[in-house]
């Protein structure tokens with residue numbers, strides 16, 4: 001059965017009506033964009049408001065545009081408490097209807113006694129039930145409270161696994177419940193503990209060890225390639241929840257002190273074509289850390305994260321590699 005997501009159309013429609021909104025912008029992450037036209041026409045019918053769909057890429061709740069609309073409805077993510085949006089935003093997490101328990105059962109034989117349980121916005125409504133299920137099987141379950149970038153305990157973002165770090169000393173392994181490798185990579189690079197990925201859509205379970213090793217090899221290669229560079233651009237994002245100006249200015253100074261020609265350059269959306277126009281030899285991204293990691297193959301020049309730039313300049317040892325988390 002195909003996984004379905006709850007767009008909470010009645011709640012969205014009543015919010016639009018109650019607030020008297022006449023123009024509404026809808027934002028969808030890439031995986032849900034195909035559902036956008038249907039959602040827009042249902043909301044238009046229910047409310048009479050003008051519904052506009054954002055056609056721009058949207059990768060997270062860090063990316064809320066300054067919309068010319070009475071309300072932005074952002075589907076697929078929960079709010080990031082540490083990011084204060086300038087306009088009125090309604091977050092709809094798009095709960096999945098996938099049943100996570102078959103995947104949990106499959107994971108049981110491979111888990112240690114003490115387990116850190118983690119998931120994403122789509123499955124957080126099952127978090128307490130999943131913890132109870134694992135406890136009923138005799139496991140000690142920890143649900144870590146992360147920092148203020150996370151909306152709920154046990155939640156993980158592609159740029160923040162502080163909920164894993166919070167309990168890492170108390171668990172033998174982590175169980176991440178969710179689809180795809182994106183979030184699991186953040187956990188695997190944040191902790192050295194075993195990370196199992198249980199996919200509620202397919203009930204498949206896999207160990208993230210290979211992913212972790214592959215990522216670390218890739219990051220080591222990127223740093224080594226950047227050692228040939230003479231000029232390095234520092235990427236500063238204009239997106240509200242990805243803008244790390246202090247880190248960008250610090251990186252710029254650190255690299256200049258290490259003898260590189262540097263330029264601090266601001267982008268909204270980073271693409272290989274935009275970077276290539278500058279003719280620089282390498283880049284350090286202080287925007288979404290996943291740009292450097294997940295889009296590795298798309299960029300002709302090496303793109304490093306902020307802690308990787310510290311390794312490049314000798315301020316940090318490779319053995320002290322850390323995932324670039326945004327707090």
Ligand code: SF4
Pocket residue numbers: 059060061062063157158159160241242287288289290326
């Ligand atoms: S910074 Fe990147 S990983 Fe973090 S929420 Fe935004 S898009 Fe996701």
